Amino acid sequence: MMLPKTTPTAFCQAFIERELESNKSKPIWMSYWPVMERMIDRADELSIVFDELIGKFGYSDKYENLYVWLTLEHIWMSSRFCKSGAIQARVAFKELNELQKTIVDLSERLAIALKRQDELYESSGFIQPDYQTVIDMIEDGSQNNHEYQWEVSEKLKALGGEYDLKYWPTRSDIVESIAFFEEIQPPPKHIEISENTLKGRTSDIKDFVLSFDKKFNDSNDLPCGFRFSNNALADIINVVLDLPVDKLTTGDAIRIIRYRYSR
Template sequence: MGLKKDNPTVFCKGFIEWELKTYQEEKIWMSYWPVMKRMLDRADELVQVFHELIEAFGYSDTLEGYPPQNQYLWLTLEHIWTSQDYCRKDVKQARNDFKELNRLQEEMIELSEQLAGALRRETELYERTGFNKADYQSITDMVELASENNYLYNSYLSKPLKSLAIQYDWKYWPSRAAIVEVISTFERAQPAPAHLDISDQVIQGRTSDIKDFVLAFDQKFDDSVGLPKDFRFSKNGFLFGG
């Protein structure tokens, strides 16, 4: 890139300018352009940040040296301008989604157990009373009915499944109640939902703009995304110039 290597601010600013120009020419990552422009406008306020980056990784870029060391400075700068993704609005929405997912999981567990119980009770009543049901639904009947609009199922699976249903009577198949009940079994075994970008600490912690941002920002260094795992900005650097 031909960047000057005698001043951390000049070097990092030149790096950001080069990346921004590339994004603009290729018309990609447009949502990050304003952040990158603000970083350039506030370069004098980001002196501490740039100094810590150069101190940690040297005057390196992707066209020199060897990976992964030559990519750390670029990836960390990129992490800064993409960190707008950790805004309070996104975290709040993620927390609401997390609560809803947990609530739905609890509902599915409860409803599947209730339905399984109702199906078993129905079977018991028909077996010991004088009542008769016009028709009985097997597991293969359920699959057929659920897949009636599925072209691939009807083309490749329907005939073999019907053949198996004829070959093996109801004793070989699970009951409707057993099938419904395994929904509950499955859901109970699932761990808490995990967000792809926001850490569990942020999702499940108390609301705090700064704390949420710090936790989410630092978490990325621990994730497998190419960032240096042992790097952290100092408290002064983390304020990004205040």
């Protein structure tokens, strides 16, 4: 299909129509169909967006220059940056941080208990009915892992027979390593939603702007560092999120958000 090059709006509108038709024929990406249809129906409202995109990268089809295609795709997929998605991410972010602290605490307490158990069996006169080595732990934990049983088990057991206990970590050493690993981990990062969005107050517009712009800084095939103008991004938000007339955002609002969170 030859795409019209009369205007950027005509070109991008035809581009999206073709992608939507292709997606429906498979069918794939069904959750984005309504957004793509809205971009087609309201293409005139996105004329600044299309002018800036084609002005930067030219009338290039997806096999000539990936930037036009991937940026348009980024626009219709940006519907996931709405408030509900950010709220869910915030809840998961909070829980992950709490779980990290819990794992550190439980691991440290368990390591202390295991060490104390060893001390008592060594000094109190009680006989330990059985002893679990690190190899036993791996074996017990891998009972349902057929690949391990087939490829690794016998080799590890052979190593256990070759080297006595002084060469291996104890159970408490292993548990302590879990606490150490978790304690030094940085806060979790979302692949799409920015740290400012995760830590800030809920706001449809702010969350969208920060997450949308962040994608152009991430390691992907989008044009690195590219930014739509404030007015263009406002038009994207109004169309993609289908905001009502009394909730429409403006270029000034985008400018304030970008300035505030760029410092």
